[in-house]
Amino acid sequence: MRHCYGSFTRRELLAGSALAAGAWAARRVEAAVPAPAAPSSPVSIAKVGGYDEDLVAHFERMFDQLGGLGSRVRGKTVAMKLNLAGAAGRGRRLGVPAGRSHWVHPNVVAALTTVFGKLGAKRVRLLESTFRRNYGVPLEDTMLNDGWDVSAIQNAASIVEFEDTNGLGTGKQYSRMKVNTRRPFIFPSFDLNHSYEDCDFFVSVAKMKNHEELGITLSMKNLFGITPELLYGAAPIPEGASRSVRERVFHYGQAQPPEGVPAEIDPKSSRYEGWRMPRLLTDICGARPIDLAVLDGIEALMGGESPGIPGTKLGKPQLLIVGQNCVCTDAVAMAAMGYNPRASRNEKPFILVKAGHFHPQEQVIPESGTHAYSDNTVMTGEEAGIGTADLSKIDIRGTPLKNAVYSYEEHRKGEAPA
Amino acid sequence: MTELLRRTFGKSVALTCLLIGFSPMRGEDPERWVPARWSGGPLELAQRSKDKAGAPEGAVREAIANWYRADTLDLLKGTPINCLLVTFAAAPDGETEVAQRRLVKEYVRLAHERRLAVLGMVHAGADLAGLAAAANEAGLDGLALDGDFPHSAAADVETAMRATNSAAVVIPLAQEAAAARLSAASLVSVAGVQPNAKDLADEGIRAGPSSEPWIESNIWLVRSFRFGGARRTVWIDHPAGPGSTGDYVRCVADAAAAGGRWIVALDDQLRARLYRNDAEGLAAWRAIANYLNFAEEHAGWRSFAPFGNLGIIFDTKSEYPEISQEYLNLVARRQVPYKVIARNELTSASLDGLRAALAVDLAPAAEQERKLLQAFAERGGLVIAGPSWGGAPADNQYEETPLGKGRVTVYKDEPPDPEEVARDMLELLDQDLMGMTAFNVPSVLTYAAADEGGARVLVQLLNYAADPFDQRITIRLNGTYRKARLFTPENPPVDLDVRNTPDGRTQASAPGLAVWGALLFDH
Incomplete structure (x- = not known):
């Protein structure tokens, strides 16, 4: 799976592109020189009335506001990691398709595919890992399960491909991708489906929603789904460990990856998911840098990442947010959701209420703490040098932030002004 | 009430009904009866006064007290309902019972003029001794026992009826399914759930x-x-509402999809509205009638046999009937098409054409059953069994082992958890093996059946959510079909675009669903 471009491998190119600043910063850290500020990149916000609006026009305008993407996309393979949480099932709120609650909406995906096609992308590849034990069901079927018009998406660009990345897919081996940040927190590298390496421009298309254990689900969290369960779950399950691969290996660290797959840097580090996961997500974003973060906040679930969580509610923020730096984009999105992007574990949305019987006791309240919490993924991203979470350093274009704020907490509690 | 009829079903329909009368159902094959609970009269009020809720008041009381006026029969015009369950007997109550029987006798006469069958509902506590004679005197076509009766009550009453040379039927209402399954009756009324x-x-x-x-x-x-x-013939019996029109029509569709009938049971508020010709009530009644008509207009679908490559072996005499039944319930909930094979009908022939057999209800399998299933697996089939099969895993939920050209999956627990089994079906059976896949059906259940030659496959779709399902539903079937037509009670049939896939399957998408739709694939 080594594709060479001149004297560089694609992996080296990746390391040398979006995270050049981070990698450079890491070397500086090693040299005991104060770390430079994390990089910043413009973020565009658009108010969008609904999914029936001309989303192609919206994205074209937003991409222009970012300075244009044509040169990065033309003639290239664009891969989009879609946020289709719980993709194998039919879980959703009655009467509401997943695209309007916890999945990205098909019209958003179709519009993005169209725009990348218009910008001259050679190929658009749609990716997601579905939670199936019987791996091999086409990703298109997952989309049909939410009523998507798959044919329309297939026809939106010249070559559109789909791949379920929960295993090898069409690849023959996994791609080992090194974490290129100031310093990896949990894992030094990850083995991933080939599609995450075999692309020139990588887009995280996420829903702008909350998360039960992490406070927020945005473009960085969306990348959790790129870890292939078929590989990481291959090791024997320790007694008492979670049956869920992602919980067992990543959330709780109850098991290490199978032999031959990069293991944790420090298996004795905290096992509390509120500490681990933000750092792990940062590592993943360091291994597979996001070239473009797209957040679908036109309609979204508030209070959790899936409708099976009691207390969740549907919201209509009517927002699209895009940016070329995932930390900057997620920070702006947090502000638009009514949160402080630099919030600590003691602030909303990172003070958590976890369903007790659904979590191991030690994951509800950590030994070291007094309440359930998560650290802020955006801040760990900043700490790793991926991007800044400081709004004063982010150039926000399009709709002014003050006109975009839609408080998830107030709307969920029914306390938002009419 | 003629005005009521006209307003309810329109002038032309009402006139047609009056001219041609009703189908000659009464006294004929109960299989064709379309039943409705039609309680009323003084005995009904007296009976209810003993209930916790107490006797109804106001408009409801008036409607129930006077329900056996001739014009309530007009409500039935334009509907296929042809079998009324009227209040007939309850705990002895002297004059009230006499008055009720007099009222019922006249109502039965009027109903018979309209070729409607009438069954007398007998509530628990009624004096069964004189019941046969009283039923004959009232001209009833049968008796329906409603409530808790001694085990032998139905048989005793039937014997008494036969002793008077009456052919009237005796039907215990809302029986427990497991008990009803063991009875020899050709018509059973089973306690159901509100869908x-x-x-x-x-x-x-x-x-x-x-x-x-x-x-x-x-x-x-x-x-x-x-x-x-x-x-x-299966009647599904459960009280309705008070509910929305959607709830009512869902009851009709849910029972009818696989060939049963819901015993129409209107809530008191709706009956009061109908009694006073309230427009909203009549609209709801019209919608119910529309669904009942749709079911009866497509009675031919009842002859379709279940479609699917999975056979569920069902032990009708299971020691744990709730669990045995739950496999049928929950596997259907996962949209896995299956055929039911009664354990006592398990033969090599009954497995013909199947590709998988869920045999967890055989605990343990008898020697002959085991031989049949082993042979089935050796020929390439998948057998899914409980731990009594042998080779149960110590840790995993289930374990698969090859056997001949096929495989055997053995569960760890006895009995295997129906919820787990149902969920695992989606992993054990791939799309090709299942034969049909339904996409985007979170609040929808499917039931697939095929005609005798297999040239036509009918996939019924039922939306159980309170709101219409306004999203695309896609059905993919093994085999090549040229046409797919969507039938709904609300609209004329619509031909859908059919896509034949390179791997020999056919796919069609329905644009949405109010409550009930039937997608007919045709070669």
């Missing part, structure tokens, strides 16, 4: 991201009486 769908989160239950809404349905229940050569 609906709920979000688990709204019930305060934390569900995983792929968890589905909780659906209550009777489709599997009807199917559990219709296997092999058995084609028993």
